[in-house]
Amino acid sequence: MKVINSITLLIAFTLMATTLIAQDPQTNRLENSPRHHEWIEIKAGDKTLKAFVVYPQVSEKAKAVIVIHENRGLTDWVRSFADQLAEQGYIALAPDMLSDFSEEYSQTSEFPSSDEARNAIYKLENSLVTNYLNESFEYLKKLPAGNGEVAVVGFCWGGSQSFRYATNNPELSEALVFYGTGPKDASEYEKIETPVYGFYGGNDQRVNSTIEASKAAMEQHDNFYDYEIYEGAGHAYMRAGDSEDGSKENIDARNESWKRILKILK
Structure with a gap:
Protein backbone atom coordinates (compact mmCIF):
# COMPACT_ATOMS: atom_id res chain seq x y z
CA MET A 1 0.00 0.00 0.00
CA LYS A 2 2.86 2.39 0.87
CA VAL A 3 4.53 1.64 -2.48
CA ILE A 4 1.29 2.44 -4.35
CA ASN A 5 0.84 5.69 -2.41
CA SER A 6 4.43 6.71 -3.18
CA ILE A 7 3.92 6.02 -6.87
CA THR A 8 0.65 7.98 -6.84
CA LEU A 9 2.34 10.94 -5.17
CA LEU A 10 5.23 10.79 -7.64
CA ILE A 11 2.82 10.83 -10.59
CA ALA A 12 0.88 13.74 -9.08
CA PHE A 13 4.03 15.81 -8.52
CA THR A 14 5.25 15.00 -12.04
CA LEU A 15 1.95 16.13 -13.57
CA MET A 16 2.00 19.30 -11.47
CA ALA A 17 5.54 20.12 -12.56
CA THR A 18 4.71 19.42 -16.20
CA THR A 19 1.70 21.75 -15.98
CA LEU A 20 3.79 24.56 -14.51
CA ILE A 21 6.46 24.16 -17.19
CA ALA A 22 3.84 24.15 -19.94
CA GLN A 23 2.15 27.25 -18.57
CA ASP A 24 3.08 30.33 -20.55
CA PRO A 25 4.87 33.20 -18.78
CA GLN A 26 1.86 35.52 -19.14
CA THR A 27 -0.38 33.10 -17.25
CA ASN A 28 2.28 32.65 -14.59
CA ARG A 29 2.63 36.42 -14.19
CA LEU A 30 -1.11 36.93 -13.84
CA GLU A 31 -1.55 34.09 -11.37
CA ASN A 32 1.42 35.11 -9.22
CA SER A 33 1.02 38.88 -9.34
CA PRO A 34 0.70 40.53 -5.91
CA ARG A 35 -1.28 43.41 -7.44
CA HIS A 36 -5.05 43.79 -7.29
CA HIS A 37 -6.78 42.61 -10.48
CA GLU A 38 -10.47 42.96 -11.18
CA TRP A 39 -12.98 42.65 -14.00
CA ILE A 40 -15.42 45.52 -14.30
CA GLU A 41 -18.47 46.31 -16.41
CA ILE A 42 -19.12 49.81 -17.76
CA LYS A 43 -22.38 50.91 -19.36
CA VAL A 54 -4.89 46.38 -12.43
CA TYR A 55 -3.94 48.65 -9.53
CA PRO A 56 -0.36 49.50 -8.55
CA GLN A 57 0.93 49.07 -5.02
CA VAL A 58 1.53 52.75 -4.28
CA SER A 59 0.61 55.18 -1.51
CA GLU A 60 -0.36 58.14 -3.74
CA LYS A 61 -2.89 58.69 -6.50
CA ALA A 62 -1.60 57.24 -9.75
CA LYS A 63 -1.68 58.08 -13.43
CA ALA A 64 -3.89 55.76 -15.49
CA VAL A 65 -3.36 54.10 -18.87
CA ILE A 66 -5.90 52.62 -21.28
CA VAL A 67 -4.40 49.51 -22.92
CA ILE A 68 -5.90 48.68 -26.34
CA HIS A 69 -5.40 45.08 -27.37
CA GLU A 70 -4.22 43.54 -30.63
CA ASN A 71 -6.51 42.18 -33.34
CA ARG A 72 -6.98 38.89 -31.46
CA GLY A 73 -8.91 40.55 -28.68
CA LEU A 74 -8.22 40.82 -24.95
CA THR A 75 -5.66 38.03 -24.48
CA ASP A 76 -3.61 36.97 -21.48
CA TRP A 77 -0.62 38.79 -22.95
CA VAL A 78 -2.50 42.09 -22.99
CA ARG A 79 -3.62 41.53 -19.41
CA SER A 80 -0.03 40.66 -18.54
CA PHE A 81 1.13 43.94 -20.07
CA ALA A 82 -1.44 45.77 -17.94
CA ASP A 83 -0.01 44.04 -14.88
CA GLN A 84 3.51 45.10 -15.90
CA LEU A 85 2.32 48.72 -16.17
CA ALA A 86 0.82 48.51 -12.69
CA GLU A 87 4.08 47.08 -11.41
CA GLN A 88 5.67 50.35 -12.53
CA GLY A 89 3.14 52.43 -10.59
CA TYR A 90 0.30 53.03 -13.07
CA ILE A 91 -3.38 52.07 -13.02
CA ALA A 92 -4.01 50.03 -16.16
CA LEU A 93 -7.39 49.40 -17.75
CA ALA A 94 -7.65 47.03 -20.72
CA PRO A 95 -11.11 47.23 -22.34
CA GLU A 104 -23.57 34.55 -29.02
CA TYR A 105 -20.33 36.26 -27.99
CA SER A 106 -20.14 38.87 -25.24
CA GLN A 107 -16.34 38.93 -24.77
CA THR A 108 -13.09 37.70 -26.32
CA SER A 109 -12.84 34.54 -24.23
CA GLU A 110 -16.15 33.26 -25.63
CA PHE A 111 -14.93 33.08 -29.22
CA PRO A 112 -14.04 29.54 -30.34
CA SER A 113 -10.64 30.63 -31.68
CA SER A 114 -8.36 33.64 -31.97
CA ASP A 115 -8.98 33.62 -35.73
CA GLU A 116 -12.70 34.12 -35.17
CA ALA A 117 -11.97 36.87 -32.65
CA ARG A 118 -9.76 38.57 -35.24
CA ASN A 119 -12.47 38.35 -37.88
CA ALA A 120 -14.92 39.95 -35.45
CA ILE A 121 -12.48 42.79 -34.61
CA TYR A 122 -12.50 43.96 -38.21
CA LYS A 123 -16.29 44.15 -38.20
CA LEU A 124 -16.33 46.75 -35.42
CA GLU A 125 -17.50 50.25 -36.29
CA ASN A 126 -15.11 53.07 -35.39
CA SER A 127 -17.94 54.79 -33.55
CA LEU A 128 -18.34 51.81 -31.20
CA VAL A 129 -14.59 51.63 -30.55
CA THR A 130 -14.54 55.36 -29.78
CA ASN A 131 -17.52 54.98 -27.45
CA TYR A 132 -15.81 52.17 -25.55
CA PRO A 144 -10.64 57.82 -6.66
CA ALA A 145 -7.24 56.10 -6.87
CA GLY A 146 -6.32 58.03 -10.02
CA ASN A 147 -4.69 61.45 -10.29
CA GLY A 148 -6.82 62.53 -13.26
CA GLU A 149 -4.17 61.92 -15.93
CA VAL A 150 -5.01 59.30 -18.55
CA ALA A 151 -2.77 58.05 -21.35
CA VAL A 152 -3.49 55.43 -24.02
CA VAL A 153 -1.29 52.69 -25.43
CA GLY A 154 -2.22 50.22 -28.16
CA PHE A 155 -0.68 47.34 -30.08
CA CYS A 156 -1.10 46.36 -33.75
CA TRP A 157 -4.82 46.99 -34.42
CA GLY A 158 -4.87 48.65 -31.02
CA GLY A 159 -1.91 50.80 -32.04
CA SER A 160 -3.90 52.18 -34.95
CA GLN A 161 -6.83 52.75 -32.61
CA SER A 162 -4.57 54.57 -30.15
CA PHE A 163 -3.48 56.95 -32.94
CA ARG A 164 -7.08 57.37 -34.07
CA TYR A 165 -8.31 57.99 -30.53
CA ALA A 166 -5.94 60.93 -30.27
CA THR A 167 -8.10 62.55 -32.98
CA ASN A 168 -11.15 62.12 -30.73
CA ASN A 169 -9.91 63.03 -27.27
CA PRO A 170 -7.72 66.11 -26.72
CA GLU A 171 -7.61 65.42 -22.98
CA LEU A 172 -5.29 62.41 -23.30
CA SER A 173 -1.90 63.03 -21.72
CA GLU A 174 -0.09 60.85 -24.30
CA ALA A 175 -0.87 58.37 -27.03
CA LEU A 176 1.58 55.50 -27.47
CA VAL A 177 1.31 53.69 -30.80
CA PHE A 178 2.94 50.28 -31.15
CA TYR A 179 3.30 49.16 -34.78
CA GLY A 180 -0.02 50.73 -35.73
CA THR A 181 -0.84 52.98 -38.67
CA GLY A 182 -2.02 56.57 -38.47
CA PRO A 183 -5.37 57.84 -39.82
CA LYS A 184 -5.65 57.54 -43.61
CA ASP A 185 -7.55 60.82 -43.91
CA ALA A 186 -4.93 63.58 -43.60
CA SER A 187 -7.55 66.04 -42.33
CA GLU A 188 -8.02 63.93 -39.19
CA TYR A 189 -4.57 64.94 -37.92
CA GLU A 190 -5.76 68.51 -37.45
CA LYS A 191 -7.85 67.34 -34.48
CA ILE A 192 -4.86 65.96 -32.57
CA GLU A 193 -3.65 67.89 -29.53
CA THR A 194 -2.09 64.96 -27.69
CA PRO A 195 1.62 64.08 -28.03
CA VAL A 196 1.92 60.90 -30.08
CA TYR A 197 4.81 58.45 -29.66
CA GLY A 198 5.43 55.68 -32.18
CA PHE A 199 7.16 52.33 -31.61
CA TYR A 200 7.98 50.28 -34.72
CA GLY A 201 9.92 47.13 -35.59
CA GLY A 202 12.48 47.47 -38.37
CA ASN A 203 11.17 44.33 -40.09
CA ASP A 204 7.60 45.56 -40.49
CA GLN A 205 7.44 47.24 -43.87
CA ARG A 206 3.64 47.10 -44.12
CA VAL A 207 3.29 49.45 -41.15
CA ASN A 208 6.54 51.36 -41.59
CA SER A 209 5.62 52.40 -45.13
CA THR A 210 2.93 54.64 -43.57
CA ILE A 211 5.19 56.46 -41.09
CA GLU A 212 6.34 59.23 -43.43
CA ALA A 213 2.76 60.15 -44.34
CA GLY A 232 15.81 43.75 -36.51
CA ALA A 233 12.55 43.58 -34.56
CA GLY A 234 9.37 42.39 -36.23
CA HIS A 235 5.70 43.23 -36.00
CA ALA A 236 4.28 42.48 -32.53
CA TYR A 237 7.79 42.48 -31.05
CA MET A 238 6.46 43.48 -27.62
CA ARG A 239 4.58 40.20 -27.34
CA ALA A 240 7.24 38.12 -29.10
CA GLY A 241 9.98 39.69 -26.97
CA ASP A 242 8.10 38.90 -23.78
CA SER A 243 9.05 35.24 -24.15
CA GLU A 244 12.37 33.50 -23.52
CA ASP A 245 11.88 31.88 -26.92
CA GLY A 246 11.80 35.27 -28.65
CA SER A 247 14.60 36.39 -30.94
CA LYS A 248 17.36 38.56 -29.50
CA GLU A 249 16.19 41.44 -31.70
CA ASN A 250 12.61 41.24 -30.41
CA ILE A 251 13.70 40.87 -26.79
CA ASP A 252 16.11 43.81 -27.08
CA ALA A 253 13.43 45.96 -28.76
CA ARG A 254 10.92 45.04 -26.06
CA ASN A 255 13.36 45.96 -23.28
CA GLU A 256 14.34 49.26 -24.90
CA SER A 257 10.68 50.08 -25.51
CA TRP A 258 9.88 49.56 -21.84
CA LYS A 259 12.56 52.10 -20.89
CA ARG A 260 11.02 54.56 -23.34
CA ILE A 261 7.45 53.88 -22.13
CA LEU A 262 8.38 54.71 -18.55
CA LYS A 263 10.29 57.84 -19.60
CA ILE A 264 7.29 59.07 -21.62
CA LEU A 265 4.69 58.37 -18.95
CA LYS A 266 6.72 60.15 -16.30
Whole structure:
Protein backbone atom coordinates (compact mmCIF):
# COMPACT_ATOMS: atom_id res chain seq x y z
CA MET A 1 0.00 0.00 0.00
CA LYS A 2 2.86 2.39 0.87
CA VAL A 3 4.53 1.64 -2.48
CA ILE A 4 1.29 2.44 -4.35
CA ASN A 5 0.84 5.69 -2.41
CA SER A 6 4.43 6.71 -3.18
CA ILE A 7 3.92 6.02 -6.87
CA THR A 8 0.65 7.98 -6.84
CA LEU A 9 2.34 10.94 -5.17
CA LEU A 10 5.23 10.79 -7.64
CA ILE A 11 2.82 10.83 -10.59
CA ALA A 12 0.88 13.74 -9.08
CA PHE A 13 4.03 15.81 -8.52
CA THR A 14 5.25 15.00 -12.04
CA LEU A 15 1.95 16.13 -13.57
CA MET A 16 2.00 19.30 -11.47
CA ALA A 17 5.54 20.12 -12.56
CA THR A 18 4.71 19.42 -16.20
CA THR A 19 1.70 21.75 -15.98
CA LEU A 20 3.79 24.56 -14.51
CA ILE A 21 6.46 24.16 -17.19
CA ALA A 22 3.84 24.15 -19.94
CA GLN A 23 2.15 27.25 -18.57
CA ASP A 24 3.08 30.33 -20.55
CA PRO A 25 4.87 33.20 -18.78
CA GLN A 26 1.86 35.52 -19.14
CA THR A 27 -0.38 33.10 -17.25
CA ASN A 28 2.28 32.65 -14.59
CA ARG A 29 2.63 36.42 -14.19
CA LEU A 30 -1.11 36.93 -13.84
CA GLU A 31 -1.55 34.09 -11.37
CA ASN A 32 1.42 35.11 -9.22
CA SER A 33 1.02 38.88 -9.34
CA PRO A 34 0.70 40.53 -5.91
CA ARG A 35 -1.28 43.41 -7.44
CA HIS A 36 -5.05 43.79 -7.29
CA HIS A 37 -6.78 42.61 -10.48
CA GLU A 38 -10.47 42.96 -11.18
CA TRP A 39 -12.98 42.65 -14.00
CA ILE A 40 -15.42 45.52 -14.30
CA GLU A 41 -18.47 46.31 -16.41
CA ILE A 42 -19.12 49.81 -17.76
CA LYS A 43 -22.38 50.91 -19.36
CA ALA A 44 -21.80 52.25 -22.85
CA GLY A 45 -25.15 53.23 -24.31
CA ASP A 46 -27.03 50.02 -24.96
CA LYS A 47 -23.82 48.01 -24.63
CA THR A 48 -21.92 46.73 -21.61
CA LEU A 49 -18.15 47.09 -21.82
CA LYS A 50 -16.08 44.50 -19.98
CA ALA A 51 -12.63 45.59 -18.91
CA PHE A 52 -9.67 44.26 -16.93
CA VAL A 53 -8.15 46.64 -14.36
CA VAL A 54 -4.89 46.38 -12.43
CA TYR A 55 -3.94 48.65 -9.53
CA PRO A 56 -0.36 49.50 -8.55
CA GLN A 57 0.93 49.07 -5.02
CA VAL A 58 1.53 52.75 -4.28
CA SER A 59 0.61 55.18 -1.51
CA GLU A 60 -0.36 58.14 -3.74
CA LYS A 61 -2.89 58.69 -6.50
CA ALA A 62 -1.60 57.24 -9.75
CA LYS A 63 -1.68 58.08 -13.43
CA ALA A 64 -3.89 55.76 -15.49
CA VAL A 65 -3.36 54.10 -18.87
CA ILE A 66 -5.90 52.62 -21.28
CA VAL A 67 -4.40 49.51 -22.92
CA ILE A 68 -5.90 48.68 -26.34
CA HIS A 69 -5.40 45.08 -27.37
CA GLU A 70 -4.22 43.54 -30.63
CA ASN A 71 -6.51 42.18 -33.34
CA ARG A 72 -6.98 38.89 -31.46
CA GLY A 73 -8.91 40.55 -28.68
CA LEU A 74 -8.22 40.82 -24.95
CA THR A 75 -5.66 38.03 -24.48
CA ASP A 76 -3.61 36.97 -21.48
CA TRP A 77 -0.62 38.79 -22.95
CA VAL A 78 -2.50 42.09 -22.99
CA ARG A 79 -3.62 41.53 -19.41
CA SER A 80 -0.03 40.66 -18.54
CA PHE A 81 1.13 43.94 -20.07
CA ALA A 82 -1.44 45.77 -17.94
CA ASP A 83 -0.01 44.04 -14.88
CA GLN A 84 3.51 45.10 -15.90
CA LEU A 85 2.32 48.72 -16.17
CA ALA A 86 0.82 48.51 -12.69
CA GLU A 87 4.08 47.08 -11.41
CA GLN A 88 5.67 50.35 -12.53
CA GLY A 89 3.14 52.43 -10.59
CA TYR A 90 0.30 53.03 -13.07
CA ILE A 91 -3.38 52.07 -13.02
CA ALA A 92 -4.01 50.03 -16.16
CA LEU A 93 -7.39 49.40 -17.75
CA ALA A 94 -7.65 47.03 -20.72
CA PRO A 95 -11.11 47.23 -22.34
CA ASP A 96 -12.40 44.23 -24.26
CA MET A 97 -13.45 45.69 -27.61
CA LEU A 98 -15.38 42.51 -28.37
CA SER A 99 -17.73 43.18 -25.45
CA ASP A 100 -21.38 42.63 -26.39
CA PHE A 101 -20.31 41.72 -29.91
CA SER A 102 -23.38 39.57 -30.52
CA GLU A 103 -25.98 37.48 -28.74
CA GLU A 104 -23.57 34.55 -29.02
CA TYR A 105 -20.33 36.26 -27.99
CA SER A 106 -20.14 38.87 -25.24
CA GLN A 107 -16.34 38.93 -24.77
CA THR A 108 -13.09 37.70 -26.32
CA SER A 109 -12.84 34.54 -24.23
CA GLU A 110 -16.15 33.26 -25.63
CA PHE A 111 -14.93 33.08 -29.22
CA PRO A 112 -14.04 29.54 -30.34
CA SER A 113 -10.64 30.63 -31.68
CA SER A 114 -8.36 33.64 -31.97
CA ASP A 115 -8.98 33.62 -35.73
CA GLU A 116 -12.70 34.12 -35.17
CA ALA A 117 -11.97 36.87 -32.65
CA ARG A 118 -9.76 38.57 -35.24
CA ASN A 119 -12.47 38.35 -37.88
CA ALA A 120 -14.92 39.95 -35.45
CA ILE A 121 -12.48 42.79 -34.61
CA TYR A 122 -12.50 43.96 -38.21
CA LYS A 123 -16.29 44.15 -38.20
CA LEU A 124 -16.33 46.75 -35.42
CA GLU A 125 -17.50 50.25 -36.29
CA ASN A 126 -15.11 53.07 -35.39
CA SER A 127 -17.94 54.79 -33.55
CA LEU A 128 -18.34 51.81 -31.20
CA VAL A 129 -14.59 51.63 -30.55
CA THR A 130 -14.54 55.36 -29.78
CA ASN A 131 -17.52 54.98 -27.45
CA TYR A 132 -15.81 52.17 -25.55
CA LEU A 133 -12.60 54.21 -25.27
CA ASN A 134 -14.51 57.29 -24.12
CA GLU A 135 -16.25 55.28 -21.42
CA SER A 136 -12.90 53.81 -20.34
CA PHE A 137 -11.41 57.29 -20.21
CA GLU A 138 -14.28 58.69 -18.12
CA TYR A 139 -14.11 55.74 -15.74
CA LEU A 140 -10.41 56.38 -15.13
CA LYS A 141 -10.81 60.14 -14.84
CA LYS A 142 -13.30 59.66 -12.01
CA LEU A 143 -11.44 56.84 -10.28
CA PRO A 144 -10.64 57.82 -6.66
CA ALA A 145 -7.24 56.10 -6.87
CA GLY A 146 -6.32 58.03 -10.02
CA ASN A 147 -4.69 61.45 -10.29
CA GLY A 148 -6.82 62.53 -13.26
CA GLU A 149 -4.17 61.92 -15.93
CA VAL A 150 -5.01 59.30 -18.55
CA ALA A 151 -2.77 58.05 -21.35
CA VAL A 152 -3.49 55.43 -24.02
CA VAL A 153 -1.29 52.69 -25.43
CA GLY A 154 -2.22 50.22 -28.16
CA PHE A 155 -0.68 47.34 -30.08
CA CYS A 156 -1.10 46.36 -33.75
CA TRP A 157 -4.82 46.99 -34.42
CA GLY A 158 -4.87 48.65 -31.02
CA GLY A 159 -1.91 50.80 -32.04
CA SER A 160 -3.90 52.18 -34.95
CA GLN A 161 -6.83 52.75 -32.61
CA SER A 162 -4.57 54.57 -30.15
CA PHE A 163 -3.48 56.95 -32.94
CA ARG A 164 -7.08 57.37 -34.07
CA TYR A 165 -8.31 57.99 -30.53
CA ALA A 166 -5.94 60.93 -30.27
CA THR A 167 -8.10 62.55 -32.98
CA ASN A 168 -11.15 62.12 -30.73
CA ASN A 169 -9.91 63.03 -27.27
CA PRO A 170 -7.72 66.11 -26.72
CA GLU A 171 -7.61 65.42 -22.98
CA LEU A 172 -5.29 62.41 -23.30
CA SER A 173 -1.90 63.03 -21.72
CA GLU A 174 -0.09 60.85 -24.30
CA ALA A 175 -0.87 58.37 -27.03
CA LEU A 176 1.58 55.50 -27.47
CA VAL A 177 1.31 53.69 -30.80
CA PHE A 178 2.94 50.28 -31.15
CA TYR A 179 3.30 49.16 -34.78
CA GLY A 180 -0.02 50.73 -35.73
CA THR A 181 -0.84 52.98 -38.67
CA GLY A 182 -2.02 56.57 -38.47
CA PRO A 183 -5.37 57.84 -39.82
CA LYS A 184 -5.65 57.54 -43.61
CA ASP A 185 -7.55 60.82 -43.91
CA ALA A 186 -4.93 63.58 -43.60
CA SER A 187 -7.55 66.04 -42.33
CA GLU A 188 -8.02 63.93 -39.19
CA TYR A 189 -4.57 64.94 -37.92
CA GLU A 190 -5.76 68.51 -37.45
CA LYS A 191 -7.85 67.34 -34.48
CA ILE A 192 -4.86 65.96 -32.57
CA GLU A 193 -3.65 67.89 -29.53
CA THR A 194 -2.09 64.96 -27.69
CA PRO A 195 1.62 64.08 -28.03
CA VAL A 196 1.92 60.90 -30.08
CA TYR A 197 4.81 58.45 -29.66
CA GLY A 198 5.43 55.68 -32.18
CA PHE A 199 7.16 52.33 -31.61
CA TYR A 200 7.98 50.28 -34.72
CA GLY A 201 9.92 47.13 -35.59
CA GLY A 202 12.48 47.47 -38.37
CA ASN A 203 11.17 44.33 -40.09
CA ASP A 204 7.60 45.56 -40.49
CA GLN A 205 7.44 47.24 -43.87
CA ARG A 206 3.64 47.10 -44.12
CA VAL A 207 3.29 49.45 -41.15
CA ASN A 208 6.54 51.36 -41.59
CA SER A 209 5.62 52.40 -45.13
CA THR A 210 2.93 54.64 -43.57
CA ILE A 211 5.19 56.46 -41.09
CA GLU A 212 6.34 59.23 -43.43
CA ALA A 213 2.76 60.15 -44.34
CA SER A 214 1.82 60.33 -40.66
CA LYS A 215 4.92 62.38 -39.92
CA ALA A 216 4.15 64.84 -42.72
CA ALA A 217 0.52 65.23 -41.61
CA MET A 218 1.54 65.76 -37.98
CA GLU A 219 4.14 68.36 -38.97
CA GLN A 220 1.63 70.14 -41.18
CA HIS A 221 -0.54 70.79 -38.13
CA ASP A 222 2.37 71.42 -35.71
CA ASN A 223 1.54 68.27 -33.76
CA PHE A 224 4.07 66.42 -31.64
CA TYR A 225 5.05 63.06 -33.14
CA ASP A 226 8.14 61.23 -31.96
CA TYR A 227 8.94 57.69 -33.02
CA GLU A 228 11.61 55.01 -32.81
CA ILE A 229 12.27 52.13 -35.19
CA TYR A 230 13.91 49.15 -33.53
CA GLU A 231 16.10 47.51 -36.16
CA GLY A 232 15.81 43.75 -36.51
CA ALA A 233 12.55 43.58 -34.56
CA GLY A 234 9.37 42.39 -36.23
CA HIS A 235 5.70 43.23 -36.00
CA ALA A 236 4.28 42.48 -32.53
CA TYR A 237 7.79 42.48 -31.05
CA MET A 238 6.46 43.48 -27.62
CA ARG A 239 4.58 40.20 -27.34
CA ALA A 240 7.24 38.12 -29.10
CA GLY A 241 9.98 39.69 -26.97
CA ASP A 242 8.10 38.90 -23.78
CA SER A 243 9.05 35.24 -24.15
CA GLU A 244 12.37 33.50 -23.52
CA ASP A 245 11.88 31.88 -26.92
CA GLY A 246 11.80 35.27 -28.65
CA SER A 247 14.60 36.39 -30.94
CA LYS A 248 17.36 38.56 -29.50
CA GLU A 249 16.19 41.44 -31.70
CA ASN A 250 12.61 41.24 -30.41
CA ILE A 251 13.70 40.87 -26.79
CA ASP A 252 16.11 43.81 -27.08
CA ALA A 253 13.43 45.96 -28.76
CA ARG A 254 10.92 45.04 -26.06
CA ASN A 255 13.36 45.96 -23.28
CA GLU A 256 14.34 49.26 -24.90
CA SER A 257 10.68 50.08 -25.51
CA TRP A 258 9.88 49.56 -21.84
CA LYS A 259 12.56 52.10 -20.89
CA ARG A 260 11.02 54.56 -23.34
CA ILE A 261 7.45 53.88 -22.13
CA LEU A 262 8.38 54.71 -18.55
CA LYS A 263 10.29 57.84 -19.60
CA ILE A 264 7.29 59.07 -21.62
CA LEU A 265 4.69 58.37 -18.95
CA LYS A 266 6.72 60.15 -16.30
